[in-house]
Amino acid sequence: MSSARDQSIEWLFLARLNIINIVWLVLFSMKITPTNKKNLLSSI
DSSP states (O other): OOOHHHHHHHHHHHHHHHHHHHHHHHHHHHHOOHHHHHHHHHHO
C-alpha cells in the first residue's frame, strides 16, 4: 500500500506528462496548417 506522498508524486508525474502531450499537440496542430498539410503529404 503506497503512502499519500507517493500517490501525490505519481499524480504530479502523470499531470506533467499530460501537459507535455497537450503542448506537443498544440504545437503540432499549429505547424500543420492547410498549406503545410499539402507539403507534408507531398513529402511522404
